[in-house]
Amino acid sequence: MHNHLPDIKNNFSEWYNEVIYKAQLVDHSPVRGTMVVMPYGTAIWEQIQNVLDKQIKETGHRNALFPLFIPKSFLEKEKEHVAGFSPEFAVVTHAGGKDLEEPLIVRPTSETIIHHMFSRWIKSWRDLPLKINQWCSVVRWEMRPRPFLRTTEFFWQEGHTAHATEKEALEEVDLMVLEYQKLIEGFLAIPIIMGKKTEKEKFPGAVMTKTFEGIMPDGKALQMGTSHYLSQNFAHAFDMKFQDKEGNLSYPYLTSWGVTTRLIGAMVMMHGDQKGLIIPPKIAPIQVVIIPIIKKNANEAEIMDYAKKLHQELKNQNILCHLDEDQHNTPGTKFYHWELRGVPLRIEIGAQECEKNTLTCVNRVNNEKQIISRSDAAKNIDFLLKNIQELLFSQAKKREKELLGTTKTLNDFIEIIENNRSAKTNWCGKSSCEEKLKEHKASIRCIVADAVQSNNCFVCNEKSNHEIIAARAY
Amino acid sequence: MHNHLPDIKNNFSEWYNEVIYKAQLVDHSPVRGTMVVMPYGTAIWEQIQNVLDKQIKETGHRNALFPLFIPKSFLEKEKEHVAGFSPEFAVVTHAGGKDLEEPLIVRPTSETIIHHMFSRWIKSWRDLPLKINQWCSVVRWEMRPRPFLRTTEFFWQEGHTAHATEKEALEEVDLMVLEYQKLIEGFLAIPIIMGKKTEKEKFPGAVMTKTFEGIMPDGKALQMGTSHYLSQNFAHAFDMKFQDKEGNLSYPYLTSWGVTTRLIGAMVMMHGDQKGLIIPPKIAPIQVVIIPIIKKNANEAEIMDYAKKLHQELKNQNILCHLDEDQHNTPGTKFYHWELRGVPLRIEIGAQECEKNTLTCVNRVNNEKQIISRSDAAKNIDFLLKNIQELLFSQAKKREKELLGTTKTLNDFIEIIENNRSAKTNWCGKSSCEEKLKEHKASIRCIVADAVQSNNCFVCNEKSNHEIIAARAY
Numbered sequence: 001m002h003n004h005l006p007d008i009k010n011n012f013s014e015w016y017n018e019v020i021y022k023a024q025l026v027d028h029s030p031v032r033g034t035m036v037v038m039p040y041g042t043a044i045w046e047q048i049q050n051v052l053d054k055q056i057k058e059t060g061h062r063n064a065l066f067p068l069f070i071p072k073s074f075l076e077k078e079k080e081h082v083a084g085f086s087p088e089f090a091v092v093t094h095a096g097g098k099d100l101e102e103p104l105i106v107r108p109t110s111e112t113i114i115h116h117m118f119s120r121w122i123k124s125w126r127d128l129p130l131k132i133n134q135w136c137s138v139v140r141w142e143m144r145p146r147p148f149l150r151t152t153e154f155f156w157q158e159g160h161t162a163h164a165t166e167k168e169a170l171e172e173v174d175l176m177v178l179e180y181q182k183l184i185e186g187f188l189a190i191p192i193i194m195g196k197k198t199e200k201e202k203f204p205g206a207v208m209t210k211t212f213e214g215i216m217p218d219g220k221a222l223q224m225g226t227s228h229y230l231s232q233n234f235a236h237a238f239d240m241k242f243q244d245k246e247g248n249l250s251y252p253y254l255t256s257w258g259v260t261t262r263l264i265g266a267m268v269m270m271h272g273d274q275k276g277l278i279i280p281p282k283i284a285p286i287q288v289v290i291i292p293i294i295k296k297n298a299n300e301a302e303i304m305d306y307a308k309k310l311h312q313e314l315k316n317q318n319i320l321c322h323l324d325e326d327q328h329n330t331p332g333t334k335f336y337h338w339e340l341r342g343v344p345l346r347i348e349i350g351a352q353e354c355e356k357n358t359l360t361c362v363n364r365v366n367n368e369k370q371i372i373s374r375s376d377a378a379k380n381i382d383f384l385l386k387n388i389q390e391l392l393f394s395q396a397k398k399r400e401k402e403l404l405g406t407t408k409t410l411n412d413f414i415e416i417i418e419n420n421r422s423a424k425t426n427w428c429g430k431s432s433c434e435e436k437l438k439e440h441k442a443s444i445r446c447i448v449a450d451a452v453q454s455n456n457c458f459v460c461n462e463k464s465n466h467e468i469i470a471a472r473a474y
Numbered sequence: 475m476h477n478h479l480p481d482i483k484n485n486f487s488e489w490y491n492e493v494i495y496k497a498q499l500v501d502h503s504p505v506r507g508t509m510v511v512m513p514y515g516t517a518i519w520e521q522i523q524n525v526l527d528k529q530i531k532e533t534g535h536r537n538a539l540f541p542l543f544i545p546k547s548f549l550e551k552e553k554e555h556v557a558g559f560s561p562e563f564a565v566v567t568h569a570g571g572k573d574l575e576e577p578l579i580v581r582p583t584s585e586t587i588i589h590h591m592f593s594r595w596i597k598s599w600r601d602l603p604l605k606i607n608q609w610c611s612v613v614r615w616e617m618r619p620r621p622f623l624r625t626t627e628f629f630w631q632e633g634h635t636a637h638a639t640e641k642e643a644l645e646e647v648d649l650m651v652l653e654y655q656k657l658i659e660g661f662l663a664i665p666i667i668m669g670k671k672t673e674k675e676k677f678p679g680a681v682m683t684k685t686f687e688g689i690m691p692d693g694k695a696l697q698m699g700t701s702h703y704l705s706q707n708f709a710h711a712f713d714m715k716f717q718d719k720e721g722n723l724s725y726p727y728l729t730s731w732g733v734t735t736r737l738i739g740a741m742v743m744m745h746g747d748q749k750g751l752i753i754p755p756k757i758a759p760i761q762v763v764i765i766p767i768i769k770k771n772a773n774e775a776e777i778m779d780y781a782k783k784l785h786q787e788l789k790n791q792n793i794l795c796h797l798d799e800d801q802h803n804t805p806g807t808k809f810y811h812w813e814l815r816g817v818p819l820r821i822e823i824g825a826q827e828c829e830k831n832t833l834t835c836v837n838r839v840n841n842e843k844q845i846i847s848r849s850d851a852a853k854n855i856d857f858l859l860k861n862i863q864e865l866l867f868s869q870a871k872k873r874e875k876e877l878l879g880t881t882k883t884l885n886d887f888i889e890i891i892e893n894n895r896s897a898k899t900n901w902c903g904k905s906s907c908e909e910k911l912k913e914h915k916a917s918i919r920c921i922v923a924d925a926v927q928s929n930n931c932f933v934c935n936e937k938s939n940h941e942i943i944a945a946r947a948y
Contacts (some may be wrong), residue, residue: 027591029580030548031541036591039536039606046537063520067505068542068580068611068627069564074504090543090569092580097561097613104505106542106566106580116504126802132513136611137542141570153542328600413491 008274012218016269017146023277023341026147030192033152038262040341043285044264045155049135051187052157052259055179061131061159066113066271070079070135074112077237081111084204088140090152094376106139111234111256112162115382119240121330122162123253127242129172130162131253147472148265149222156260162235162252164244169229169253176227176257177210184224188263189280189392190270192224193469195446200434203256205384207231213469215403215443216269221445221471222268225259255402265474267400270396277342278364280392281385287320289338293331293350297443307349310359310377317378319385336388339364344388345381365391404469410436413470417442420473426464428457437470445469484749486692490743491620497751497815499738500621500711503804507619507626508838511735514815516757518738519629523609523660526631535605535633535719540587543578544871547585551711555572564626582614585679585730590632593714596636596726601716603646604726621737623696624948630734634710636726640783643703643727650701650731651684659697662737663754663867664688664744665874665941666698669920677948680704687919689877689944690743693894695945698740699733711907713901739948744870751816754866755859761794762855763812765807767824781823784829784833784851791852793859799883813838818862819855839865862936866922878943880895884933887944891916896945898922900938902931911944919943 005022006014011204025041035189037472050252053063069092076082085108092104099403107113121128137155145151151265159176177194183303184190192212200426202209205229213221235251244250271278281287293308295301298418307323314321324334330346339347357374361381372380404414416423417440425443427433437443439473449467457464479496480488494500499515511519522728527537543566550556559582566578581587584912588606596604613630619625633650637643651668658664666686676683680702687695707724708714718724739939745752768774781797794816798808805822812820818912822834831848835855839862846854879890879898891914901907901918910933911917923941931938 027594029541030545030587031543032588034541034543036541037539041538042537045539063516064513065511065516065519065611065629067503067508067510068613069505069508071504087571089571090578092564093567094577095564096617097563104564113504117501117510120501126855137539139542143570295906401917450855 004274005267005274008217008272012269015272016265017340018274018341019276020147020265020268021275025268025277031152031158033142034148035151035153037155040285040414041264042269043119044279045261046284047264047283048187049157052179052183055137056133056157056159056183059175059179061133061161064132064134066110066117066134068107070107070110070113071392072103072105072128075105075115078205078234079181080267081234081435083206085140088122088142090139090141106137107136107445108140109258110134110136110138110158110257111160111230113239113351115240116161117236118160119238121127122240122242124243125164125245128162128164128252129168131159131172132161133159134386140401142369146265148261148268154260154262156258158258159256161255162240163255164250164252166231166253169231169255172229173208173210173229173256173257176255177212178260180212180225180227180257180260183259184214184266185393186210187280187282187391187395188267189272189282190224190266191393191397193448195448195469196450197261197446198224198431198434198444200431204226205230205233207233210357211446214266214270215400215422215471216266216474217399217403219417219422219471220284221422221469221473222262222266223445223473224263225257227257227421231256248392261325272342275336276340278392281344281389284342284344286322286341286343287336287385288314288345288347289324289343290321290323290347290349291331291334292323292325295350298351299354303349303351303353306354310347310374312383317382319378345384347381359401361369363388365395367432408455408458413442414440417472422469424467424469425458426455427461427466427468427470428464429466430457430460430464433457433459442470444471445471445473479748479750481748482691485701489746490739492826493746493750493814494739495743499742499751505626508628509621509625512628514648514771515738518741518753518757519735519826521759522657522661522737523631525704526653526657527609529656530607530631530633533653535607535635535647538606538608539610540584540591540608542581544581544584544587545578546577548590548673549579551586552679552708555679555899558774559583559614562616564615566860581588581610582612583730583732584608584610584612584613584632585634586702586712589712589714589728590611590710591710592634592636592726596714596716598717599719602636602638602726603642603645605633606635607631607633617643618774620739622735622742624843628734628736630732632732633730636714636727637723637729638716638726640705640727643705643729646729647684647701647703648684649729649838650729651686652697654686654701654731654733657690657733658686658737659867661754661756662741662744663756663863663870664698664740664869665871667920667922669922670924671700671920672905672908673919674905675918677702679704679707680730681707686919688744688784689896690738691873691946692739692743692747693896693945694892695896695943695947696736697744697919697947698737699731701731702729704728704730710910742758745866746816749810751813751864753816755818755863755866758816758818759794759816760796760815762788762813762819762821763793763817763825763861764797764821765805765808765812766797766799767822772825774827774830778823779825780828784821784823784848788852788855791856819858821832821855830873837862839869882929882932886916887916887932891946896943898943899926899932901931901940901944902934902936902938902944903940904931904934907933916946919947920946
């Protein structure tokens with residue numbers, strides 16, 4: 001009854017492709033490129049939503065709901081924007097029994113329709129800042145889909161804000177990067193590298209894109225979300241004007257930012273092991289699983305009673321706790337089942353625990369066993385969960401260090417990526433040097449610092465103004 | 475500074491069409507038939523979602539996420555289903571730069587794709603019952619859209635369940651009607667009439683549809699949600715089979731049920747008055763608004779301090795409370811502003827309140843003023859909010875009685891509906907009698923009892939087996 005996952009060290013990609021199905025996060029969808037997010041995967045997404053939605057609201061944003069369909073002409077109003085997204089459009093040409101006069105695009109992102117509404121809502125400086133967020137799904141036709149990482153339809157939140165000054169807009173871009181950092185490092189236990197995208201890699205229509213990347217265990221970088229400074233581009237395109245305090249008409253400065261169900265993929269890759277998922281306690285839909293162990297001649301009623309009382313007590317203390325009462329499976333099968341699903345803490349209850357008034361706790365990360373006293377259970381378990389959360393983050397942080405090499409030359413860089421790592425290095429800023437990386441299926445993931453560097457560009461060996469992360473990427 | 479809404483008594487329809495925009499629940503969308511749900515409207519929907527999602531989970535259902543697109547062939551597998559929905563399809567014919575081999579329908583409802591997945595997930599009686607819910611938007615091309623009541627895209631939850639026996643499935647259909655009743659009567663303060671749809675009016679593909687209708691102030695009925703017994707129809711269509719306890723292959727019995735953003739429209743109509751919305755306290759995103767009243771020579775700092783402390787205290791006690799600190803508007807303008815938006819309780823704080831350590835509370839429903847002590851504020855305000863909630867429901871219940879006539883003849887019935895009321899009456903069960911109502915733009919909204927009736931059919935005067943509600947409807 002082993003979980004039989006592909007070898008995580010040598011077949012990381014296959015391991016990922018199997019674990020997400022076996023742990024029942026997703027299932028195969030009959031619609032090419034899309035995914036069915038199963039109840040367990042949906043529960044994880046809801047946990048992420050709860051945390052982030054609170055952060056978004058506490059920083060002064062309000063949720064709203066915009067149409068799923070965007071008139072094609074709207075998307076064409078900003079040239080770079082339409083050029084970036086049009087190859088991925090899904091197009092409704094027919095509705096209500098008729099051909100449509102103007103095709104409707106299923107939203108790939110909602111800047112254009114939201115900015116249309118902003119131009120109705122923003123008249124005076126008193127209407128600013130306008131800070132809106134939407135939870136929804138978006139559609140971008142993908143040629144090589146992978147669940148969570150890259151799918152034709154995915155779930156996300158998209159924030160859209162308008163400000164009276166450039167300074168305020170830039171502060172908003174940074175504010176949201178910090179909020180995302182709180183979510184991703186603080187709850188998902190994934191260390192992030194923050195930086196700017198290059199001109200080539202930035203969001204179509206943006207002036208500047210901030211990104212946060214994670215180095216996955218196979219050394220590839222994963223973009224986990226972005227925060228864009230749009231300046232006044234879209235404001236001009238959508239004739240969005242306001243009367244400032246002096247009575248002059250101005251165009252507002254815009255931002256947009258988002259994270260997606262990709263975060264679930266990041267979490268799977270970052271913490272999983274040969275036995276399956278490991279879900280960080282702060283995001284786990286089930287933080288604790290209680291497994292009664294009833295051997296021959298044991299007092300089953302007593303054990304079940306002990307387990308049920310604990311279950312109720314932990315639930316009352318807001319610990320997300322599941323009691324596995326299944327009568328058909330052995331404890332061993334149950335262990336595998338919940339290990340595969342990444343429940344961070346297992347509590348075993350047998351005759352001995354009942355007798356001694358203890359609980360046997362097993363940590364999913366390192367399989368460490370701890371026997372704790374039954375009294376003060378919630379407090380002690382809370383403490384164990386906090387430790388697991390910290391252990392996951394420090395373990396991930398340690399691996400990030402190991403996986404992030406430094407290099408001064410392209411040859412070194414190639415060796416680094418061939419060895420399944422990423423690199424911190426220096427870049428002159430020329431796109432010809434950036435293009436060079438393509439030959440090795442790599443790219444500049446982000447610019448972490450803009451200043452004269454002591455080392456030269458790792459490609460052309462000329463003066464460098466940028467410290468960058470270069471890597472292969474998801 | 476009056477709100478200037480159309481006369482609610484004589485122009486109910488215009489009143490509705492204006493109040494939803496003026497109170498900023500929705501805005502005009504550039505996409506025909508769709509709506510932009512503004513932050514205030516979205517906050518109300520989120521309140522509804524929070525209540526219902528909890529109920530859905532507590533009754534053993536789990537959320538999942540299914541694709542937005544459904545292959546056309548899936549929808550064609552159940553004949554009545556496709557016949558019912560196909561005139562309203564929005565069709566994606568082109569994606570990723572190519573024409574699609576098989577057109578994709580933007581989901582009008584998800585039975586077909588979810589049942590496809592159920593056929594993968596259900597193998598044995600141990601997989602049953604399977605109880606799934608999805609929160610999403612769906613698309614049905616509407617010719618005469620009205621925000622919340624009938625739009626091309628709307629937001630909803632759709633529950634889908636599979637059971638081993640007919641009995642269990644029928645129990646599920648009834649269970650969810652009761653859960654909806656708790657939501658709609660208990661939180662939205664809207665009295666409902668529960669019953670069965672006629673063969674003509676039931677859900678396409680269902681064997682039986684239970685409905686809950688509300689009688690709106692203009693005497694028209696509004697269907698507020700439905701719970702369908704699908705029997706084994708879709709199970710056959712999707713080859714969904716399980717091995718029962720005896721080892722035989724059986725088809726499961728299915729249900730589906732849903733409520734939509736239409737509930738917001740129902741709430742607007744049911745409780746609104748000439749000044750605007752009235753939101754029931756249990757669903758209001760803002761339950762209490764605090765308005766400082768600073769007259770000439772008043773100690774502004776003292777009043778603001780008093781208001782801020784109250785605001786913080788109420789927030790700490792989980793009362794959803796807003797302090798209107800705006801410096802530009804007069805108190806009178808603020809009163810109109812929050813009355814329009816239906817905040818159920820207003821607290822005025824001026825020099826007198828500070829001096830006497832009191833709060834002046836004004837009830838949105840009947841404009842009653844009450845001066846309460848500042849100490850124990852949260853407890854007292856909670857009490858006032860409970861009273862408002864009860865007042866709204868009893869007021870609505872009283873009006874329902876007035877609006878629901880009884881009749882024994884078609885002529886009487888016509889008079890009733892011409893006078894903007896609905897009728898409880900008796901029906902023989904023949905579709906020819908049901909058809910007759912069409913001539914008067916009315917229909918059978920629901921069958922409230924199936925038994926031999928003492929009165930005959932109000933159309934043909936033959937023996938009646940059904941007590942029904944007949945009305946004009948939204």
